[in-house]
Amino acid sequence: MNDDEYLLAALRIAAGADPVPARVASEAHAVYGLRLPGAVTASLVAPSPDTAIGARPLPGVRSNGSTAGTEPRLLRFAAEGLTIDVEITVCDSHLDLAGQVHPAPGKGARVEIRTPHVAKIRFPSESGEFATTGLPHGWLSIVCHRVGDPPVATRWQCIRR
């Protein structure tokens, strides 16, 4: 973006030729409801070769590192002492998601898969695995609630086709 393009965009908006869609403001308002006081943020880190859930070999990764259209996307999030691996399959109408918390978070832990409008709760397996299906395309965050420790929330990711 250069200054000229910004100035033109500002002129367009001010002229009413490019009004800010109402949805943009209402979604910004809704973000307030997603606060998670006290949560630790897990940042996205570069996926490593062992990122695949259950240590399966990386499926569908081409030699240039990009993933084929229908193959899952692998994301690894790390916070101090906790890693969350997520494998997302992008389908036409929805997302399917499988993941694993390392180390396994122990008894009583819950994994919350959040979108701006829906949250799903999963109880991870003994090895920390969890899965869900039918998520909408768009923004996504995974929160691991543990007993006696602050929740760990991944940074929000926008997953689209």
Place this chain on the structure above:
Amino acid sequence: MPYDLDLLDETAWRDLVARHGYRMWAVARAFGLDAADAADAVQAAWLRLLESMHTIRDPERVGAWLVTTTRHEAARIGRRRTGDRLTDLPAEIPAPDGDPTAAMLTEEDGRRLWAAVDRLPHPCRMLLRLIVTVPEASYAQLSRRLDMPIGSIGPTRGRCLKRLRSLMEDER
């Protein structure tokens, strides 16, 4: 004054949206993103604010921070559209200092902007109006409409925007 954004109440949040949403949209659109992608860039900035609230101490800087973050996210989405896979990696949290686009853009600023356009001499006034309100107009169409050689449309556009910018700076 120290200020804890963790204590932001919903009214204060809605106030942030009202004050800065307009400018964030302009920044995202200035990257040439379509409406859906621009909406993602703006939403990204609000979500990043949620994640970073505890690191922001100066409420006066939140607007600049939101604008800078929107710009980073818009650039990232733009690069992803052109097939750069590395952009899935996280952006650094940007520092708001020294950001040339950090000044606020409100509806009042928009009115001042158009008042400044009206003070520009011919052909700037007409050229900018046409470029903004008829974005699909080709240089050939602009050339016929303004009775100018087609080759001078681009340079004139640049000159007019420069004049507009200096008019706005004089007002500060």
